[in-house]
């Protein structure tokens with residue numbers, strides 16, 4: 001039987017919490033994906049270099065977290081290019097996936113993503129860690145909802161999230177679940193479609 005595979009994703013960073021999350025992932029030896037906000041890059045280049053050096057996937061989460069459904073096509077192109085440039089400048093990796101802030105999208109925005117070759121990666125497991133800022137509820141939600149092909153959204157901005165990750169990652173591994181990047185999970189599960197919406201694989 002094929003192994004159960006899940007992708008953990010972390011949005012809205014980098015921040016001072018990012019290193020704590022990376023420490024856990026590296027110690028256990030699993031992969032994850034970080035959807036980075038462009039305007040946060042300049043102050044956190046070291047964390048980005050660390051992600052890139054260790055094989056974590058880095059995605060584009062727009063320049064300043066404005067909803068892509070509220071932007072003109074030109075503004076959207078601009079925010080995505082500016083963010084990819086900043087990330088590439090910091091760590092040498094150009095993101096090939098993006099996550100729409102707030103999960104908001106429009107047909108017009110997806111058309112721009114399609115032009116730019118960027119798939120939109122959403123999620124299927126959401127512990128709302130940014131709202132509860134409670135490690136225990138984040139742990140319980142994730143551990144009771146993950147299944148094969150799940151994409152889990154969390155935020156490397158809050159200490160309770162880092163505490164939750166410290167419990168979640170070893171537990172998933174002990175259940176025999178493989179933790180992969182979005183790219184790795186998508187492979188052999190239909191792949192990623194530029195301008196397409198992906199909620200799980």
Ligand SMILES: [Zn+2]
Nearest residue numbers: 011012101102
């Ligand atoms: Zn976000």
